[in-house]
Amino acid sequence: MTSIRxxxxxxxxxxxxxxxxxxxxxxxxxxxxxxxxxxxLYPRLGNGGYDVRHYSIDLAFTPESNSIAATAVLDAxxxxxxxxxxxxxxxxTVDSVRVNGIRAAFAREEAELxxxxxxxxxxxxxxxxxxxxxxxxxxxxDPAVPFVKLGWQEWDDGYVAAxxxxxxxxxxxxxxxxxxxxxxxxxxxxxxxxxxxxxxGVLSETIANDDGTRAFVWEMEQPMASYLAIxxxxxxxxxxxxxxxxxxxxxxxxxxxxASIAGYDVTRDMMVWLSDMLGPYPFAAYGVVAVPGFPAALxxxxxxxxRASGAGELVxxxxxxHQWFGNSVTLSQWSDIWLHEGFATYFMALWLGKQFGxxxxxxxxxxxxxxxMALNAPGNPEKTELFAWSVYARGALVLHxxxxxxxxxxxxxxxxxxxxxxxYGNVATADFIAVxxxxxxxxxxDLFDAWLYGERIPDLP
Ligand code: ARG
Ligand code: ZN
Numbered sequence: 494m495t496s497i498r499x500x501x502x503x504x505x506x507x508x509x510x511x512x513x514x515x516x517x518x519x520x521x522x523x524x525x526x527x528x529x530x531x532x533x534l535y536p537r538l539g540n541g542g543y544d545v546r547h548y549s550i551d552l553a554f555t556p557e558s559n560s561i562a563a564t565a566v567l568d569a570x571x572x573x574x575x576x577x578x579x580x581x582x583x584x585x586t587v588d589s590v591r592v593n594g595i596r597a598a599f600a601r602e603e604a605e606l607x608x609x610x611x612x613x614x615x616x617x618x619x620x621x622x623x624x625x626x627x628x629x630x631x632x633x634x635d636p637a638v639p640f641v642k643l644g645w646q647e648w649d650d651g652y653v654a655a656x657x658x659x660x661x662x663x664x665x666x667x668x669x670x671x672x673x674x675x676x677x678x679x680x681x682x683x684x685x686x687x688x689x690x691x692x693x694g695v696l697s698e699t700i701a702n703d704d705g706t707r708a709f710v711w712e713m714e715q716p717m718a719s720y721l722a723i724x725x726x727x728x729x730x731x732x733x734x735x736x737x738x739x740x741x742x743x744x745x746x747x748x749x750x751x752a753s754i755a756g757y758d759v760t761r762d763m764m765v766w767l768s769d770m771l772g773p774y775p776f777a778a779y780g781v782v783a784v785p786g787f788p789a790a791l792x793x794x795x796x797x798x799x800r801a802s803g804a805g806e807l808v809x810x811x812x813x814x815h816q817w818f819g820n821s822v823t824l825s826q827w828s829d830i831w832l833h834e835g836f837a838t839y840f841m842a843l844w845l846g847k848q849f850g851x852x853x854x855x856x857x858x859x860x861x862x863x864x865x866m867a868l869n870a871p872g873n874p875e876k877t878e879l880f881a882w883s884v885y886a887r888g889a890l891v892l893h894x895x896x897x898x899x900x901x902x903x904x905x906x907x908x909x910x911x912x913x914x915x916x917y918g919n920v921a922t923a924d925f926i927a928v929x930x931x932x933x934x935x936x937x938x939d940l941f942d943a944w945l946y947g948e949r950i951p952d953l954p
Contacts, residue, residue, distance in 0.1 A: 523613040526578035528605050530671045534637075534827045534876045537605070538660060539671025540579040543569045543620075547676055550666050553683040553706065554690070554726060559647055561585075562627040565666045567676075574616045577609040581663040581670035583644070585628040592622050606667055630655075630664045637827075637879040641788055645724070649786025649801075652727035652746065656791050656798055659827055659879070662719040672823045673919055675716035683708040684726050691725045691744050691782050693717060693794050713794060715776055716917045718823055723793035725782045734761055742780040746801050749783055753803030757781055763813050766847065767840075770905065771912050775821035779813070792837075794820045807841045814840040822912055825919040830879050831871040831945070832920060835888020842889065858893050861886040862953055872922060872945030890953070891944040897954035898940055899933040907932050 526542025529535075545567050552563035567580075583604045590599045592610035600607045606624070614620050632642035643661025647653050655665050663670045682690035683706045694713035701707055713722075729744040732754065741764070743757055760779070768774050776795040785801040790808050792815030799812070819833035838861070846854030862868070868887040869878060878884065896904040911920075911928045922945065930937050943951045 523574040523576035525607075526573065526575055528579050528607075530673050532671060532826055532828075534879070535660065535671070537603075538581060539669050539674060540581065540605075542573045542575050542578050543571050543614075543669070545569045545669050545674050545676040546619075547678070548666070548668065548722075549679040549681075551681045552666075552724075554653070556651060556653075556685065556688070556726075558629065559653070560627065560629045561645070561665065563666065564623060564625045565668075567622045567624075567667075569620055569622065571614040571616055571618050571620060575610075575614040577607060578614075580606045580608065580622070580624070580667040582606040582624075582626070582667040583633055583663045584631040585626050585664075587667075588625045588627070590622065590624050593620055594623075597622075604663055624667045626667065633661050633664050635660045636877050639877075648784050650727075650746070650748075652725070652784050652786065654725040654782070654784045654787060654798060655723055656787070656793065657722065658720045658791055660720070662722055665724070666722075668719045670719050672718035672720065672827075673825055675718050675823070675917070675919075677715065678711075678713040678717055678722060680711045680713070680722070680724060681708050682711070682724055682726070687728060688726055689729045689731075689744070691723075691729060691796060693721070693723055693796055695777050713776075715794075715821075717794045717820070721792070721794035721820055723782070723796060723798060725784055725796075725798065727784070729782070736761065737765070739764065739774050739776075740778045740780075742778060744780065744782040744796075746783060746785050748785070749801060750803070753783065753801070756803045756806070757809060759806055760809060760813060763810050763844070766844075767814060767817065771817050771909060772916070775816055775916060779816065781809075781812070792816065792819055807844065810844045811837045811841055817912055821917055822915045823919050825921050827876075827879060828873050829920070829922050830874065831884050831888035831891065832922065832925065834880070834885045835871060835891055838885040838889035839892040842893070858890070859953065861890055862950065868950050870946050870948065872941075887944065887950060890950075891941070894940055894944050894951070894954055895929060895937070898937070899929070899935065903933050 526540050529537040530539035547568040549566040552561050554561055581604055590597045590608050595611050598609040630645035632646040633644045635643050643657050644664030645655040662668055680692040684690050685706050690709040692711035694711050697712045698710040728747050732743045734741040741760055745754055764774055778795055781797050781799050783799050783801045787800050790799045790812050792812045797812035814837045818836040824832050842854050842857040845857050869883040871884040871888040907929050911925055926941050
């Protein structure tokens with residue numbers, strides 16, 4: 494038995510080796526881009542072999558059928574000699590794909606659009622992909638967010654909005670759907686009157702089309718992860734604040750109450766406070782869009798989305814804070830989500846402290862560690878725990894514990910340095926620990942291990 498097994502093993506090894514040897518010269522010449530980026534929780538989100546620099550999405554929306562007809566043009570750079578490469582796209586119908594203006598073959602494999610250009614693309618070459626597609630976007634069920642479906646969808650009263658953290662963007666445009674590949678965006682969204690289309694960045698143009706529709710052209714000129722792209726369509730009323738360099742433009746449904754609108758008046762003070770503490774607000778504009786029927790809040794880049802009934806002050810602060818930690822400084826692996834949610838929750842405590850004094854800070858911190866509530870380790874959550882309260886609360890307590898250990902002055906220097914060194918980029922937990930250790934001059938493994946990964950939650954310092 495043993496000898497037979499060994500010999501078949503050897504045989505297989507031999508044939509594998511010879512296949513590899515034969516294939517090597519070809520493999521070096523050109524290869525397929527990987528169908529994922531190695532995310533621990535989402536191995537097939539994103540794709541390898543290229544880097545998208547800019548998305549230009551020209552999209553027309555028809556409310557009667559909730560359908561879209563679009564062309565997405567991606568400017569990218571090849572990182573390998575690419576015989577073929579993938580984009581992520583969920584459902585919808587692809588009509589044609591062109592690479593550098595020449596028709597390319599394509600195939601659909603679940604949420605992968607596999608593109609084989611007529612000629613392979615050389616490593617280092619810039620190339621352009623144009624995908625013409627359309628249909629009715631199908632909301633995505635993602636186990637990380639059982640309370641909401643993701644991607645482009647209709648909410649209440651005919652309002653449409655695409656909200657996507659973490660996986661949803663591929664239900665409305667073909668993309669490299671992982672935060673590791675940030676890009677700039679032009680979103681040109683055509684809708685029938687009297688509807689308005691709101692999206693990321695700055696409104697550069699409104700175009701009256703011959704067919705009676707209007708196209709709203711939005712430019713996001715800073716790098717953005719695909720999950721932060723938003724389009725919201727409806728009968729919105731805009732409220733502007735141009736009192737400082739960064740404009741704040743909020744969009745409310747015509748039915749919004751004065752009280753719900755006034756709830757965002759505090760945004761300017763928060764922005765000034767955060768900019769002083771962390772560094773300049775990272776984008777060209779900010780604002781919120783309130784959408785009837787949307788059940789939560791999400792920090793979509795430069796224009797956070799909220800429910801229409803209004804938001805508490807701490808949630809307003811939370812989504813604004815994410816523009817620094819989450820949107821500008823972004824995780825590299827979804828399992829590092831505490832770097833977003835722990836930070837945003839900790840700043841809720843800081844805001845309370847600023848408004849009402851140290852006792853308010855302390856009681857918020859204590860409330861995060863209710864003794865009867867098990868708070869799982871936030872540092873490496875499973876997919877179903879990605880947005881669990883333990884990530885928010887115990888993630889925030891990581892920062893509280895760090896501040897107690899290194900002192901207030903060093904702590905804020907750590908936050909500022911971690912932010913400025915990584916603005917518009919991607920980070921891992923180890924990057925934060927490295928900054929904390931360098932600036933404090935202390936060995937902090939035990940502290941981070943206990944708070945981030947320890948089975949039992951440590952006592953509050
Ligand atoms: N980052 C959001 C927040 O806490 C998470 C909300 C969960 N919803 C979602 N679609 N991922 O502000
Ligand atoms: Zn959050």
